[in-house]
Amino acid sequence: MSGPLRVGVAGLGTVGGGVLQLLNGNGALITHRCGREIKVTAVSARNRDRDRGIALEGIAWHDNALDLASDPNVDVVVELIGGADGIAAELVEAALKAGKSVVTGNKALIARHGPRLAALAETQGVALRFEAAVAGGIPIVKALSEGLAGNSLSRIYGILNGTCNYILTEMEYTGRAFEDVLAEAQQLGYAEADPSFDVDGIDTAHKLAILASVAFGTPLDFESIFVEGIRHITPLDIEFAAELGYRIKLIGIATHGEKGLLQRVHPCLVAADKAIAAVNGVFNAVVAEGDFVGQTVYQGRGAGAGPTASAVAADLVDIAQGHTHAVLSPPMAGSKTKSLTMDGNEGRYYVRLSVDDQPGVIAEIAAALRDESVSMEELLQRPNGSGQPVSFVMTTHEVAEAKMMRALARIARLPFIAEKPEVIRIETF
Numbered sequence: 001m002s003g004p005l006r007v008g009v010a011g012l013g014t015v016g017g018g019v020l021q022l023l024n025g026n027g028a029l030i031t032h033r034c035g036r037e038i039k040v041t042a043v044s045a046r047n048r049d050r051d052r053g054i055a056l057e058g059i060a061w062h063d064n065a066l067d068l069a070s071d072p073n074v075d076v077v078v079e080l081i082g083g084a085d086g087i088a089a090e091l092v093e094a095a096l097k098a099g100k101s102v103v104t105g106n107k108a109l110i111a112r113h114g115p116r117l118a119a120l121a122e123t124q125g126v127a128l129r130f131e132a133a134v135a136g137g138i139p140i141v142k143a144l145s146e147g148l149a150g151n152s153l154s155r156i157y158g159i160l161n162g163t164c165n166y167i168l169t170e171m172e173y174t175g176r177a178f179e180d181v182l183a184e185a186q187q188l189g190y191a192e193a194d195p196s197f198d199v200d201g202i203d204t205a206h207k208l209a210i211l212a213s214v215a216f217g218t219p220l221d222f223e224s225i226f227v228e229g230i231r232h233i234t235p236l237d238i239e240f241a242a243e244l245g246y247r248i249k250l251i252g253i254a255t256h257g258e259k260g261l262l263q264r265v266h267p268c269l270v271a272a273d274k275a276i277a278a279v280n281g282v283f284n285a286v287v288a289e290g291d292f293v294g295q296t297v298y299q300g301r302g303a304g305a306g307p308t309a310s311a312v313a314a315d316l317v318d319i320a321q322g323h324t325h326a327v328l329s330p331p332m333a334g335s336k337t338k339s340l341t342m343d344g345n346e347g348r349y350y351v352r353l354s355v356d357d358q359p360g361v362i363a364e365i366a367a368a369l370r371d372e373s374v375s376m377e378e379l380l381q382r383p384n385g386s387g388q389p390v391s392f393v394m395t396t397h398e399v400a401e402a403k404m405m406r407a408l409a410r411i412a413r414l415p416f417i418a419e420k421p422e423v424i425r426i427e428t429f
């Protein structure tokens, strides 16, 4: 192929810095692999004077990131600023309109504006790539859009947020409370000062929306995802779960079938012997199930300079080799996808109740369950100090979510219930 692929990088933080380091360190290898050099010709960040520990000599600096879109020495813009709107969105749009391919690690942007930007890229005959936006270093977008392209996929699920997985793993290993471990994660730089995007499940939902659209070819639909975070998980639940043979993980799950598409993000009890239950700390994992291939499992680091730069580099290599096909393709002609809600989802449940110790308690709880056809599978009870409420835990057989929630609402109103019931869904992957 012709001369070097000239790259403009917007954002020189964790990921942007990592990309420059990777292209420097592995430049010769990459040139050999794609038959041409990938060369950073221009960059932009907020603070020009910051020492970033990366060589910027000979590279043009733009105070205004938008200038990368009109720089004649830039073929591809790499957006690593972040945020669903604002400068990141403006830059991506301007670059595509200027006929430049774009690589981004920005899941919020793709989850919110992906379809519009993908359509613009297609009209312009350029590429929009976002491997780094989902599961960091795991090449899952490529696996879904190319490696598994011969399959009809029915389900995709995964641990997509390293911060939550780190917190849940630490809570399990140390018995410490959520707030405690979160504070430590913030000190270590694993969690943001405002952790809500991570711990409330929104980041996982952004990634799930992207994965589902790539996997199923359905319209990207972030708004209809059911999202529940991990703030309510306690060490006691982790302990009870272990006693029952489970571990607790925050999982994004998308299923696609004749009835439609269900996308949900919530903590799950997962059988301890399943592959996904063994994914610890900041690691991510994705499981994709196809009709011919069966189950495929991918695991790796979901964040950090190196893994994320690795994903950005893969997209650049693809573009350098001339591959500009759409990854977020428009839905197949005539295909309609109904978005399903949780209400009709059939599942199993873990419920922990804290009750005042008095006669007739079990009978009243059993009546509330019976009236909604909820059938109990296991029951564990833990005696507390005298006069203290008693904790007991039950697991259920499969039942529709709406029925389970109605039974729980009735149980929560019973006079001997000392605390709001804790409910966690059990997933039998």
Ligand SMILES: NC(=O)c1ccc[n+]([C@@H]2O[C@H](COP(=O)([O-])OP(=O)(O)OC[C@H]3O[C@@H](n4cnc5c(N)ncnc54)[C@H](OP(=O)(O)O)[C@@H]3O)[C@@H](O)[C@H]2O)c1
Pocket: 010, 011, 012, 013, 014, 015, 016, 044, 045, 046, 047, 048, 050, 064, 065, 079, 080, 081, 082, 083, 087, 105, 106, 107, 108, 132, 133, 136, 302, 303, 304, 305, 308
């Ligand atoms: N960190 C990860 O592990 C990870 C993993 C996967 C995906 N991502 C995604 O990658 C993107 C970047 O994340 P990051 O962790 O690298 O963020 P970061 O460390 O906060 O870096 C952001 C960069 O953007 C620059 N910036 C901010 N506003 C700007 C503006 N108006 N014009 C030009 N530059 C501007 C900052 O400049 P200064 O340095 O001068 O302040 C900084 O260099 C985000 O979309 C994120 O979601 C990150």
